[in-house]
Amino acid sequence: MVPARRLQGRVALVFGAGSSGPGWGNGKAAAVQYAREGAAVVAVDQFTAAAQETADIIRLEGNAAIAQQADVTSAESIGRAVEATLAQYGRIDILHNNVGITDMGALEDITEARWKKVMDVNLSSVYRSCRRVIPVMRRQGRGAIVNISSIAAVLINPYPYYSYYASKAALNQFTKALAVQYARHGIRANTIMPGLMKTPMVEKQIVGQHGDAAEMQRARDAMSPMGRQGDAWDVARAAAFLASDDAAYITGVCLPVDGGLSCLAG
Numbered sequence: 001m002v003p004a005r006r007l008q009g010r011v012a013l014v015f016g017a018g019s020s021g022p023g024w025g026n027g028k029a030a031a032v033q034y035a036r037e038g039a040a041v042v043a044v045d046q047f048t049a050a051a052q053e054t055a056d057i058i059r060l061e062g063n064a065a066i067a068q069q070a071d072v073t074s075a076e077s078i079g080r081a082v083e084a085t086l087a088q089y090g091r092i093d094i095l096h097n098n099v100g101i102t103d104m105g106a107l108e109d110i111t112e113a114r115w116k117k118v119m120d121v122n123l124s125s126v127y128r129s130c131r132r133v134i135p136v137m138r139r140q141g142r143g144a145i146v147n148i149s150s151i152a153a154v155l156i157n158p159y160p161y162y163s164y165y166a167s168k169a170a171l172n173q174f175t176k177a178l179a180v181q182y183a184r185h186g187i188r189a190n191t192i193m194p195g196l197m198k199t200p201m202v203e204k205q206i207v208g209q210h211g212d213a214a215e216m217q218r219a220r221d222a223m224s225p226m227g228r229q230g231d232a233w234d235v236a237r238a239a240a241f242l243a244s245d246d247a248a249y250i251t252g253v254c255l256p257v258d259g260g261l262s263c264l265a266g
Contacts, residue, residue, distance in 0.1 A: 006244035008038030011089040013082070015072055015129055016098030016148075017043035018050025021200030026148055027098030028054050029232035030239045035063035037240050039094060042085045044068045046099075072099045072125035075132070082132050091140055094243045095133045097126045098148045100168075102161045115163050122167035123174070130178060134187065142186035144243040147175050148235070149191040151258045157223075168193075172254045179252030188251035190242045195258025196220045198229040225260035 012034040019025035027045075035041045035058040043058070043065055045051035051067035058065035066088055070081040085092055100122045103114050126147055137143025152161070153168035171191060178189035198217065221228050238257050241247055256262045 005038035006246060007034055007094070007240065010034075010039040010093035010243075011042070011085065011091050012039040012094035012096060012243070013042045013044065013085050013092050013129075013133065014094075014096040014098065015044045015070065015078075015081075015125070016096075016100070017041075017054045018045030018047055019054075019200050023200050024232040025098075025199050026194065026197070026232045026235045027096070028057075029236035030096055030098065030146075031065070032058055032061075033233070033236035033240045034094065034096070034243065035065060036061065037244070038063075039243075040064035040089055042066055042068055042081065042088070044070045044081050046071055072128065073120050075128045078125075078128050079132055082129075082136070086136070092133055092136050093140070093143055095129060095137075095143065095145045096148075096239060096243075097129055097146070099125055100148065100150070100164075102159075102164045104159060104161050106160060107162055110162065118163035119167050122164070123170050126171060126174065130189075134178075134182060137187045138182070138185045140186075143188070144247075145175070145178060145187065145189040146239045146242050147171055147189070147191045148239075149175075149193045149254060151193045151195040151256055151262055153191075153193055153254070155262055175254070176252045183251055188242075188247070190247070190251060191254045192235055192238050192242070193254055193256045193258065193262075194230065194235050195256065195261040196224050196229045197235070198231050223261070224258075225264065228259070230257060230259055 014031040016027035017031040019028040043051045043054040048069040055065040055067035068081045071077040150168040175191045
């Protein structure tokens with residue numbers, strides 16, 4: 001089914017638009033979904049080839065996209081991506097922050113450097129991109145920010161990733177503050193909290209907590225009330241909704257996309 005062109009004429013700046021492995025990661029799928037719904041997309045990733053792959057997919061489908069390299073731990077690098085977007089398209093209607101990492105281990109084994117790295121990538125990167133893009137959106141009088149959090153922000157699971165829990169919980173609260181402070185400027189800010197998802201990041205960063213990849217997938221499927229994990233397109237479709245005028249009166253929401261997993265917490 002061809003998606004409705006709800007984002008026709010919009011420009012979407014997507015940080016983390018590549019994929020950490022073969023297949024569809026959340027950011028890659030979101031970038032393509034935005035384009036399918038009419039937005040011109042700037043696909044940004046730490047790795048140039050990953051950003052280019054996403055932009056090429058979008059262009060092969062007949063939609064508009066450019067690729068940019070950026071390191072989200074650098075304000076200067078983010079600034080260059082924003083300037084490239086404005087030079088190409090003249091505006092930014094959607095800011096999508098997808099970059100995130102995990103760090104597994106017992107608390108007493110987590111060094112300050114490891115803790116700070118997760119906070120820098122998962123939380124401070126969003127501060128940097130929002131700080132740079134919000135003035136653009138204020139001048140336009142409108143904009144939509146979609147930050148990718150995690151159900152781990154509100155639900156503790158079996159994985160020992162303390163900095164990940166903390167960074168995602170803080171991201172939710174940061175996004176709510178944005179929503180309140182900038183609502184009168186026509187800027188909306190929401191988070192998506194994916195639950196048990198079958199993505200390359202999970203394959204790469206969480207498989208070590210299980211016997212092997214097949215066992216991991218069986219265990220994660222069994223944890224879901226639906227009996228299966230979601231995928232990147234579940235997140236992408238939610239992101240396109242939140243970025244569209246269908247969500248014009250929705251801001252400050254932390255939306256679970258989790259197959260009902262968060263309901264089990266009571």
